[in-house]
Every structure is written in C-alpha cells, then in structure tokens.
Amino acid sequence: MKKEEVVHLHLLLAQLKKYCEENGGNGEFVKYNKLGITPFQVHRSKAEHKQAIFVLGTELVSVTAGNNGNFLVTNKK
Numbered sequence: 486m487k488k489e490e491v492v493h494l495h496l497l498l499a500q501l502k503k504y505c506e507e508n509g510g511n512g513e514f515v516k517y518n519k520l521g522i523t524p525f526q527v528h529r530s531k532a533e534h535k536q537a538i539f540v541l542g543t544e545l546v547s548v549t550a551g552n553n554g555n556f557l558v559t560n561k562k
Contacts, residue, residue: 488531495534496524498541505548512548517541 486494502514522529522537 488534491531491534491538492524492527495538495541498538498545499524501545502541505545511551512544514541514544514548517544 502517505512506514517537517540520533520537520540522533524534524537
C-alpha cells in the first residue's frame with residue numbers, strides 16, 4: 486500500500502471516530518489520541534500512519550462492541 490493510500494485510510498477511520506463520538510459512542514480513544522497524529526499530518530511517516538490506523542481500528546472495534554453497534558444506526562429527523 487502506498488503512503489497516500491495509508492493516509493486516506495487513516496482519514497476514513499478518523500471520520501468514523503468523529504461519527505461515533507457524535508452519536509453516542511462511549512469510547513474515549515485514549516490510545517489513539519496519545520499517539521498525537523492525525524490524517525492531516527501528511528509529513529509524518531507511513532509507519533506512524535499505519536500505527537495510528539491499527540490503534541484507531543482497535544479502539545473503534547471496542548466502541549462498537551461496547552454499544553452492540555446500536556449507535557451506528559440512528560434515525561435522525
């Protein structure tokens with residue numbers, strides 16, 4: 486995977502994180518926030534973005550499992 490693709494995946498996961506936070510996800514994303522890297526920091530290394538993807542992905546799974554996936558289906562009107 487090219488660095489550009491890794492950064493794009495990081496961005497997609499960060500958007501999912503934001504969605505979860507706005508819709509009742511009870512996750513704190515402590516480990517991800519502790520890394521101090523965002524998808525917009527394109528100057529960071531490919532390895533750093535891969536690590537962020539792994540950590541964020543793991544925390545997203547934990548949040549989803551903790552909510553039985555319910556917050557992902559919302560009926561906003």
